[in-house]
Amino acid sequence: xxxxxxxxxxxxxxxxxxxxxxxxxxxxxxxxxxxxxxxxxxxxxxxxxxxxxxxxxxxxxxxxxxxxxxxxxxxxxxxxxxxxxxxxxxxxxxxxxxxxxxxxxxxxxxxxxxxxxxxxx
Numbered sequence: 001x002x003x004x005x006x007x008x009x010x011x012x013x014x015x016x017x018x019x020x021x022x023x024x025x026x027x028x029x030x031x032x033x034x035x036x037x038x039x040x041x042x043x044x045x046x047x048x049x050x051x052x053x054x055x056x057x058x059x060x061x062x063x064x065x066x067x068x069x070x071x072x073x074x075x076x077x078x079x080x081x082x083x084x085x086x087x088x089x090x091x092x093x094x095x096x097x098x099x100x101x102x103x104x105x106x107x108x109x110x111x112x113x114x115x116x117x118x119x120x121x
Contacts, residue, residue, distance in 0.1 A: 002026055002027055002028045003027050003028065003048040003049065003120050004027075004028045004029075004030070004045070004046070004047045004048050004049075005022055005027050005028065005029050005030070005047060005048060005049045005050070005051065005116070005120075006029075006030050006031070006032065006038060006041065006042065006047045006049070006050045006051070007019055007022070007029060007030070007031045007032070007051050007052075008031070008032045008033075008034070008035060008037075008038040008050065008051065008052040008053060008056070008061070008064065009031075009033070009052070009053040009056070009082070010033055010034055010053060010055075010056040010057060011053070012033075014053070014082075014105070015031045015033070017109075018051060018082070018107070018112065019031055021109040021112055021113065022112075022113075022116065025113050025116075027116070030045070030047070033056075034056040034057055034058040034059055035052070035056055035058060035059025035060060035061060035063055035064035035067075036058040036059040037058075038050070038052065038059075038064055039059065039064060039067050039068070042068060042071070042074065043071075046073055047074075047077060048077065048078075048120050048121075049077065049078050049079075049080070049116060049119065049120045050064075050068065050074075050077060050078070050079045050080070051080050051081075051082050051103075051112075051116075052064055052065065052079065052080070052081055052082065053081075053082060053083055054081055054083035054084075054085050054090070054094075055083065055084070055085070061081050061083065061094075062081075062093055062094060062097040062099070063097075065079050065081070065094070065097045065098050065099050066097045066098060068098075069097070069098035078100040078101070078119035078120060079098065079099050079100050080099065080100055080101045080102070080103060080115060080119070081094050081099050081101070081102050081103065082103045082104075082105060082107060082112075083102075083103075083104065083105060084104065084105045085104075086104045090102075100119055101115060101119065103115060
């Protein structure tokens, strides 16, 4: 059975690149343009993995992660931040919010697939 992944990013080109990379590897992928939309999707469906940008309108990535961690159905789901933010301070905030990991843009498709393969059970 294929794993369901959610990709959250306000950039259509990034969403499309990540989606193509993951679908090419056989994953089922849904996308959302910001944290608010993603939260709505997550209330209706279950996902095996969530990849989110940090800087987005309406709701940022860390707020999304905190919101998802508060839902019992997402307590054990890997939540990875994919962002241009590379500071240790932001990474610490991510960890504190409940992020499983941190990837810096621009991403390498191969690296993204390695990370997903490592955390998705």
